[in-house]
Amino acid sequence: MKYIFLLAGVLATAPASPAFAAEGDPVYNYTLMEADIAEIDNETVGAWDAQGWIGGDYNRFWWKSEGALTDGNFEDAEIQALYSRNISRFWDAQVGVRYDLEPKGETYGVIGLQGLAPYFFEVDAAAFVSSSGEVSARFDATGELLFTQRLILEPGVAFDFFAERDRSRQIGSGLSTAEFSAQLRYEFTRELAPYVELAYQKAYGETADFQRAATGSDDDTVFKIGLRTMF
Numbered sequence: 001m002k003y004i005f006l007l008a009g010v011l012a013t014a015p016a017s018p019a020f021a022a023e024g025d026p027v028y029n030y031t032l033m034e035a036d037i038a039e040i041d042n043e044t045v046g047a048w049d050a051q052g053w054i055g056g057d058y059n060r061f062w063w064k065s066e067g068a069l070t071d072g073n074f075e076d077a078e079i080q081a082l083y084s085r086n087i088s089r090f091w092d093a094q095v096g097v098r099y100d101l102e103p104k105g106e107t108y109g110v111i112g113l114q115g116l117a118p119y120f121f122e123v124d125a126a127a128f129v130s131s132s133g134e135v136s137a138r139f140d141a142t143g144e145l146l147f148t149q150r151l152i153l154e155p156g157v158a159f160d161f162f163a164e165r166d167r168s169r170q171i172g173s174g175l176s177t178a179e180f181s182a183q184l185r186y187e188f189t190r191e192l193a194p195y196v197e198l199a200y201q202k203a204y205g206e207t208a209d210f211q212r213a214a215t216g217s218d219d220d221t222v223f224k225i226g227l228r229t230m231f
Contacts, residue, residue: 172206
């Protein structure tokens with residue numbers, strides 16, 4: 001699993017190349033990473049969510065990675081490599097590949113849309129098709145409410161959808177899971193911001209049935225402590 005972090009670090013610090021930008025378009029780097037820890041069902045759970053890009057205003061190479069580990073063992077881990085093209089003032093269309101290292105090694109094709117919606121909500125929506133033909137989708141949106149220039153509340157929602165049932169992963173078809181969160185962070189600088197986060201996670205449909213059979217509940221409330229870095 002160390003190769004996830006190694007690849008993310010390499011991509012974030014690699015020298016920018018004019019090949020990623022249109023002619024005459026300046027080339028930039030950007031990386032955002034969050035890492036947090038929580039107690040869930042008497043187990044210590046750590047997670048990371050990182051993304052970044054290299055390129056200019058119109059053409060970019062994006063990388064994204066997220067995952068979780070419980071008591072030192074990885075449960076979920078994925079990384080994406082995407083070509084991103086600016087299609088309007090606030091929106092980029094993206095296409096590329098995703099590879100899941102956990103819970104099982106699998107490759108997906110990715111097509112997505114990322115940008116800034118009205119009322120300054122940052123949106124990341126993507127559809128995935130696995131090498132075995134499974135279709136799924138993911139939607140994330142976050143906003144920012146400034147109490148001061150340093151103290152910021154970030155509400156967020158995330159939804160996962162699956163076209164077909166997968167009993168091996170205890171996932172049903174349709175809307176599978178949703179998370180509603182509120183993150184409060186203090187930015188000592190834009191590059192360093194500790195945070196606390198409260199998240200309500202709920203399963204729906206057949207996924208909820210699977211979870212109730214396994215744990216007796218289809219929802220959970222999680223308190224997280226973490227650190228956000230940006231450069």
